Amino acid sequence: MDRLGDLHDLVAALPDGVVLTDPDRIEGYRHDYTRDPTTGTPLAVVRPEDAAQVQVAVRWAAAHRVPVVPRGAGTGLSGGSSALDGALTLSLDRMRAxxxxxxxxxxxxxxxxxxxxxxxxxxxxxxxxxxxxxxxxxxxxxxxxxxxxxxxxxxxxxxxxxxxxxxxxxxxxxxxxxxxxxxxxxxxxxxxxxxxxxxxxxxxxxxxxxxxxxxGQGRPSTMVASFPTVEAAARAVVGVRRRLRPSMMELMDRASINAVEDHRPMGLDRDAGALLLAQSDAPGDVRDAEIATLRTVCEQEGAADVFSTDDPDEGEMFVQARRIAIPAIETRGALLLEDVGAPIPLLPDLLRAIAAIAAEHEVEIPVIAHAGDGNTHPIVVYDPTDAASEKRARLAFDAVMQAAIALGGTITGEHGVGRAKKAALPDQLGPEVMALNRRVKDALDPDGILNPGAVL
Known part of the structure; x- marks a missing residue:
């Protein structure tokens, strides 16, 4: 099939500039944040301006059995929008209303x-x-x-x-x-x-x-507690969640703390085994009571230092430290980004398993976490120029997912399966649920043109 010839029909059916075929312009739409080296090169990138133009592109793809990879802003962390050879990348970046x-x-x-x-x-x-x-x-x-x-x-x-x-x-x-x-x-x-x-x-x-x-959200108060170990911080999370639901509860381990301090010094405690960042946005006296409970639980679990503030700007500084953790860790090498979760009472077990995997495979795995709901982001760091380092990293990546599954957890809490975690999905879901997923996919996309190779 002469797909390049057929592509002229799609170009003619859409306004000028909607279909990109120039290799230099296509290059910017090939990767998401995972930067998978196996990512392909699409036949074209379509940047529709409205739903009708999306329909034109998908109808053309359906008629010619050309795969379609939908794409947002390219910030995905599981390879879900990585380009495929000979496919259309359908970028929705111009539809911003x-x-x-x-x-x-x-x-x-x-x-x-x-x-x-x-x-x-x-x-x-x-x-x-x-x-x-x-x-x-x-x-x-x-x-x-x-x-x-x-x-x-x-x-x-x-x-x-x-x-x-x-x-x-x-x-x-x-x-x-x-x-x-x-x-x-x-x-x-x-x-x-x-x-x-x-x-x-x-x-x-x-x-x-x-x-x-x-x-609109109420003005939050912020608590930051430092712990000698990441497991102690995780135990504090479990204790807090038995008593209340804060509006934020984030964890950073020592490696992620030091990566942030190396990247953008913010005065974090480099010697802490872990930091726990929590906020309460409850009204008035309830907010004060929640912060007091947070402090008490953290101290009971061995927090070396507990700091709290009602100053929104001061609290936001700590939130920003957590937000920049992934870019900071990225300065240490290539990354394999995990997104595993476990039932909240088993959070200490999950973090203990991740540390053991890092030691076994001789790789660094900094951990940040939406700890309050049991969702962790272990980030496997490796040297992309060293084949042995990359091999150990990929083995560790797989082992982390298996550890989460063994605890009754999940391989992804919010980043998606994409292409990066697809191989582990059957281990979590089992054959019956996998078959049910495929039946739904086949019913809605019988020719398999929508994001093939992702998830299922």
């Missing part, structure tokens, strides 16, 4: 809009969009929905799926369906809306999202 309906308390956003842009639009009306990935300033809403992203506030406020009220989705045959709407309660029909949240572009292409908003 955001509108807020303050009466319905919803935001209507196109998929390319940044998470931060939705937050800013909501704030103009005294409202708030809680899902809060560390990359919120540069990640897209479409990508957030595709992976069911979480973030720093999810321990109290939940993840993306808790805020998705409606979706417009282009299916594999190019048809457009509207699911849900600006309604808080709606149980008409099967829950197809939620089926697409977290589907990583394998079932359809999201072209519009209706997001639930909530009243």
């Amino acid at each position: 955001v509108e807020v309906d303050p009466d319905c308390q919803v935001a209507v956003a196109e998929p390319g809009a940044f998470n931060a842009e939705v937050k800013a639009a909501a704030a103009e009306h005294g409202l708030w969009y809680p899902p809060d990935p560390s990359s919120f300033e540069i990640c897209s809403i479409g990508g957030n929905v595709a992976t069911n992203a979480g973030g720093l506030c999810c321990v109290k406020y939940g993840v993306t799926t808790d805020y998705v009220l409606g979706l417009d989705v282009v299916l594999a045959d190019g048809s457009l369906v509207t699911l849900g709407g600006p309604r808080i309660k709606d149980v008409a029909g099967l829950s197809l809306l939620k089926l697409f949240v977290g589907s990583e572009g394998t079932l359809g292409v999201i072209t519009r999202v209706i997001l639930r908003l909530v009243p």
Whole structure:
């Protein structure tokens, strides 16, 4: 089949500049943040301006059996939008509109809009969009929905799926369906809306999202506690979660603390085995009581130092230290980014297993975590110029996922399966659930053109 010849039909069917074929311009759309060296080169990159243009591209792809890889802002951490040879990369980065309906308390956003842009639009009306990935300033809403992203506030406020009220989705045959709407309660029909949240572009292409908003967040108070070991910090997390649900509860181990200090000195305790960062945004006296409880539990678990502040700017400085951890760790070498979780009471066991894996395979695995909901980010660091180092790193990467599964946990809490974790998915789900996933995929995408090679 002369796909290059057929591509002229797609170029002619869309406005100038929507279809990119120049190799230099295509290069910028090949990788997500994982920078997988096996990433392919697409036939073309399509950058639609609206849903109708998405339909044109998908219909062309369906007619010619050309794979389609949907792409948001390229900040994904599991290779879910890595390009494929001979495929279309369908980049939604030009679809950026955001509108807020303050009466319905919803935001209507196109998929390319940044998470931060939705937050800013909501704030103009005294409202708030809680899902809060560390990359919120540069990640897209479409990508957030595709992976069911979480973030720093999810321990109290939940993840993306808790805020998705409606979706417009282009299916594999190019048809457009509207699911849900600006309604808080709606149980008409099967829950197809939620089926697409977290589907990583394998079932359809999201072209519009209706997001639930909530009243603006109260002023938070912040507590930072340093611990001699990461396991002691994890035990404190378990103790806190038995008593209350803070609005934020993040963990950084010694390696991640020192990576941040090397990258951007912020006065963190380099000698601590781990730091626990927690916030309460409860009103008035309740906030003070929650901070007091946080302090008490941390001291009971052996915290060497506990600091608290009501100053929002001072608290935000510690939050920023947590947010920049991954870029800071990246200065140490190439990264394999994990996203494993376990039931909260087993968080100490998971962190202990990760440390043992790092020692066994002789690799550095700094850990940051949305500790309050049991979701950890072990980050395997290796020398990309050393084949033995990379081999040990990949063995450690696989072992971390198996450790999480053995604890009744998950290989991904919020980053998605993508291509990086696909091999481990059957070990978590089992054959019956894997078969059910494939039946759903086959029903919605019978020719398998939507993001092939990702997830299933």
